[in-house]
Amino acid sequence: MSSFSRSRMAAPFLSVVLLTLLLIAWQLAVRDSAPTAGLDPEYAKLMGVAATTGKSAIPTPIDVGRKLMAAVADPFYDKGPNDKGVGTQLAFSLARVLLGFGLAAIVAIPMGFLIGMSPLAGATLNPFIQVLKPVSPLAWMPLALYTIKDSAQSAIFVIFICSVWPMLVNTAFGVAGVRREWLNVARTLEVGAWRRAVHVILPAAAPTIFTGMRISIGIAWLVIVAAEMLVGGTGIGYFVWNQWNNLSLADILMGILLIGLVGMALDRLLALAASGVTWRE
Amino acid sequence: MTRPYLSIEGISRLYGTRPVFRDLWFGVERGEFCCLIGHSGCGKTTILNILAGLEAPDGGALVMDGHEIAGPSLDRAVIFQSHALYPWLTALENVAFALRSRHPAWSRAQILARAHQALELVGLKDAAHQKPSELSGGMKQRVGIARALSLEPAMLLMDEPFSALDALTRGALQDEVVGLVGGGRQTAFMITHDVDEAILLADRILLMTNGPDARLAEIVVNTLPRPRDRASLHRQPGYYPLRNHIVDFLVTRSRVLAETRPADWTGRNVPEISPATPHADNKSLESLAP
Numbered sequence: 001m002s003s004f005s006r007s008r009m010a011a012p013f014l015s016v017v018l019l020t021l022l023l024i025a026w027q028l029a030v031r032d033s034a035p036t037a038g039l040d041p042e043y044a045k046l047m048g049v050a051a052t053t054g055k056s057a058i059p060t061p062i063d064v065g066r067k068l069m070a071a072v073a074d075p076f077y078d079k080g081p082n083d084k085g086v087g088t089q090l091a092f093s094l095a096r097v098l099l100g101f102g103l104a105a106i107v108a109i110p111m112g113f114l115i116g117m118s119p120l121a122g123a124t125l126n127p128f129i130q131v132l133k134p135v136s137p138l139a140w141m142p143l144a145l146y147t148i149k150d151s152a153q154s155a156i157f158v159i160f161i162c163s164v165w166p167m168l169v170n171t172a173f174g175v176a177g178v179r180r181e182w183l184n185v186a187r188t189l190e191v192g193a194w195r196r197a198v199h200v201i202l203p204a205a206a207p208t209i210f211t212g213m214r215i216s217i218g219i220a221w222l223v224i225v226a227a228e229m230l231v232g233g234t235g236i237g238y239f240v241w242n243q244w245n246n247l248s249l250a251d252i253l254m255g256i257l258l259i260g261l262v263g264m265a266l267d268r269l270l271a272l273a274a275s276g277v278t279w280r281e
Numbered sequence: 282m283t284r285p286y287l288s289i290e291g292i293s294r295l296y297g298t299r300p301v302f303r304d305l306w307f308g309v310e311r312g313e314f315c316c317l318i319g320h321s322g323c324g325k326t327t328i329l330n331i332l333a334g335l336e337a338p339d340g341g342a343l344v345m346d347g348h349e350i351a352g353p354s355l356d357r358a359v360i361f362q363s364h365a366l367y368p369w370l371t372a373l374e375n376v377a378f379a380l381r382s383r384h385p386a387w388s389r390a391q392i393l394a395r396a397h398q399a400l401e402l403v404g405l406k407d408a409a410h411q412k413p414s415e416l417s418g419g420m421k422q423r424v425g426i427a428r429a430l431s432l433e434p435a436m437l438l439m440d441e442p443f444s445a446l447d448a449l450t451r452g453a454l455q456d457e458v459v460g461l462v463g464g465g466r467q468t469a470f471m472i473t474h475d476v477d478e479a480i481l482l483a484d485r486i487l488l489m490t491n492g493p494d495a496r497l498a499e500i501v502v503n504t505l506p507r508p509r510d511r512a513s514l515h516r517q518p519g520y521y522p523l524r525n526h527i528v529d530f531l532v533t534r535s536r537v538l539a540e541t542r543p544a545d546w547t548g549r550n551v552p553e554i555s556p557a558t559p560h561a562d563n564k565s566l567e568s569l570a571p
Contacts, residue, residue: 179365184359185367187352187353188355199378203369206369281368281413
């Protein structure tokens, strides 16, 4: 092996090279071609610039870059319900995700504790979990809209329902898997139920619980885009759908990029929190 | 009838309908160090768990200091085979966790001071703030010993505490245990399969036949004088008769006796012999030979 491939800088360097190559290929693929001659002027008018100049409707990376720069320069403007800054839209989405995810954690972690500690509770609730877990969160949307009668709250409910399962299942798994000898130590020390739950079971299961939280926040961020496309109004999902209605592909591509970056940031944040509670044997 | 300090009275453990062991009787006197030796499958660890109160016997009873053992207690501290430290706590915090159970009213400073003291006793003063993952196997077991001793238990229970360690570490730790709990200050019960360990530490050595349906075949009284240390123990007169007796038991008699349980056998009258003392006992030894 060469010293380069072993170097810590090798992978980041290659990532940048790959990105550059992809951007160049993209730019070349959608660059202007020669005007299309001999077109019926009436038809050309109907078809717009794409047909008359031969220019692709797909924006170039430079177009997307310009949009991104503009968005970063003024992320929080508000020019009415259909024209808000992309920062505002992301903030709406994040608030919904964090609210739904937080509520889900409040429900799922204590429930998971109960299921993990009581085999009877686990066996009783297992069929419900198995049936409800694979239901697409968007399938709950009509029911949520009917019962809650508020589209913004319905979106939060959808985030709640999709976040709850991974956290519930992982907490139960982590709690049920606490090493028997650790529990035996607590028993020989006559540790009470509350102290055992907080000081033995919780730290022992914490890494597994955090894995569940990471899965949940990932799913929540996936689902919020779809949910906002349905309920509309605000949010990054609504932004993308709105730009589709505007036929602004450059804005859509920028939205996709921002969704990816925010999703990555959420995952890294939870990974960081998880590393704080992870123990090694 | 006067009961010993810890009295095991006819306990049994069933695996389905088959007994792992049954009708097991023995006692541990105050300040005595008792070792139980037997092959795998005779229920050694189960016996220790029952003494600790972690498991209930399928029959029989246990009485300690006039009270029936009905569950785990801070008075019976356990040193586990696999150290069983909490990996998310430092060595100091592991000891402090136990001390907090023992002394709920103590201040944090008192607990920490006492925990430091306990670690110093086992030579881990400098490793107090390390996590178990940063400690060697021997150091982890030392923390386990410090945790158990810091409770000042009426009885110390040890489940093959040194079996996972290499020979050199094991020897060093055995010497330390002799210094810490030997000499009649601490009542202790230890499971082992190491003959020399038993001879070094124990006042009496309980020999179990092979399972299933294991029984306590005999009790060997270790009359070698204290204080003992590993360096000179094997030069003591009586060491080899004692050692040979136990090794013979483990190699052949534990198996032969398991197959030939006398019809009139009862768990209450286990022969007690002293192979290290040259006197009339030797005759009874010959009669016991298969």
